[in-house]
Amino acid sequence: MSTTPKSAGQHSAGAFDIRNIIGIVIGTYGVILLAMGAFFSSPEQLEKSGGLHANLIAGFVMVVVAAVFFTWSHLRPIEVPVTPAPKEQATTE
Known part of the structure; x- marks a missing residue:
């Protein structure tokens, strides 16, 4: 959590923080590349990359x-101000 006290009119962005969304996208592609490099690499692909497991390293x-993005959003959450709902004007007839 954040070390700064939150005021009464704010809350954190939570799952809708853009850093979490970016972390999910990068992490998903990273896991896919890890799987491709670990389980589906062939000697021909390894030869094309000069003996380097490119998918494995990139994944x-x-x-x-992605872990850095998640850690960053957890340690320094974005505070979203809460705006009160507009009050209905009472009309007297």
Whole structure:
């Protein structure tokens, strides 16, 4: 949680924080690349990349970047101000 006290008129963005959305997208692609590099790589693909497991390395880096985004959004949440609903004007006839 955040170390700064929250005022009464604010709450955190939570799951709708853009850093969480970016982390989900990057993490999903990272897991897919990890699976492709670990389970579906062939010697021909390894030869094309010069003996480097490119999918495996790229997938690992993407998963790490996604973890950084999630950690960042958890440690420094965005505070969204709560605006009160407009009051209905009472009409007297």
